[in-house]
Amino acid sequence: MDSILAPGLYIVATPIGNLGDLSPRASEILLNADVVAVEDSRVTAGLFRHLGAKGRMTPYHDHNADAVRPGLIARMARESVALVSDAGTPLISDPGFKLVRDARTAGHAVTTIPGPCAAVAALTLAGLPTDRFLFLGFLPPKLQARAQSIEEIAGVRATLVLYESGPRLSACLSALAEGLGDREAAVAREISKKFEECVTGTLTQLAARYADGGPKGEIVVVVAPPGEAAPASEEDADSALAEALTRLPASKAAGEVARKLGLDRKALYARAMEMKTPSPAEEKSR
Incomplete structure (x- = not known):
């Protein structure tokens, strides 16, 4: 039976937990695609059971992607290929971007069906x-x-x-x-x-x-981004620098404290050099 979908690649977001989050459009694509490229057929089979159908699945994951990808690209010239991950939106922390890249290079249509993303x-x-x-x-x-x-x-x-x-x-x-x-x-x-x-x-x-x-x-x-907390005081900076200088040279100590307290690294480095330089009284007592 001919597919009702145009040939090309369909990127389909699937639920991250609640199956009720599967959109009607995503359901339509999965039910009508000529083939669905899946990370784990056991996981996606559960989704198809929810839809009351048996999907036309083929494995596509980290371990076989390079070998399988050329065949999927070739099929896109005449068939509809859907891409899903085990949960959420494909390409987010998975290898799907290479399939999209190669599909575009081959001149195939690429369509995204947005939805859940953890x-x-x-x-x-x-x-x-x-x-x-x-x-x-x-x-x-x-x-x-x-x-x-x-x-x-x-x-x-x-x-x-x-x-x-x-x-x-x-x-x-x-x-x-x-x-x-x-x-x-x-x-x-x-x-x-x-x-x-x-x-x-x-x-x-x-x-x-x-x-x-x-x-x-x-x-x-x-x-949270840096700078959400109240600015560190000079006393906070001196205390942190003094501790860091017991373990690190001045440049690295300044860098560590700058990251922790959200302060200017150059100013901290200058202060660290001051703290490392003995005062005249200290020099005299030596």
């Missing part, structure tokens, strides 16, 4: 600024790589949104507090499901809350 949903729950935000996906699991990634975005004046797993949640929150300062944050989980929750507090408070083990389910962490 990152955006968590942002609406967190009660933090939404005028600018940066989505980070998953931070690296290894300590040094994670710290470096956090350092790279420490000065970004935007709310940060990232995904994390339960077992790594407390360590992730502690690393964020160490690299960003103790900002306001939120941990959202089970979004749109029966036990949906969004817990707010500072990064250190949240790290302590989940120290004995993170919750199950999909987790989104939302972190």
Whole structure:
């Protein structure tokens, strides 16, 4: 039977929990596509059961994408190909962008069917600024790589949104507090499901809350931009610099304190050099 859909690629957002969030348009695309490219056929099969149909699915995920993609691109010339992830909007923290890129290069039509997205949903729950935000996906699991990634975005004046797993949640929150300062944050989980929750507090408070083990389910962490707290005083800066100078050279100490307190790094470096230079009285007593 010929498809009622025009040939090309259809990017279909699916529910992140509550199946009632599947839009009528998304349902129509999934039921009528010639083939649906899926991350996990077992997960998407549940969605098709909800629709009362058996989908025409083919696997498309991290492990087979390079091998499968050329065939899907070829099919788009004459068939409708829908792309879904296990939950939410495809391409958000998954490899779908390469399929879209290659489809456009081949001259095929690309259509998006917008819908649920865990990152955006968590942002609406967190009660933090939404005028600018940066989505980070998953931070690296290894300590040094994670710290470096956090350092790279420490000065970004935007709310940060990232995904994390339960077992790594407390360590992730502690690393964020160490690299960003103790900002306001939120941990959202089970979004749109029966036990949906969004817990707010500072990064250190949240790290302590989940120290004995993170919750199950999909987790989104939302972190306030820098500058939300009251400005640090000169006494705060001197105290932080004095402690940092016991461990680090002046330049690195100034950088660490600048990130934590949201202060000017050059001014802190100058102050650090003053603190390292002995006074005349100290020189005389030597």
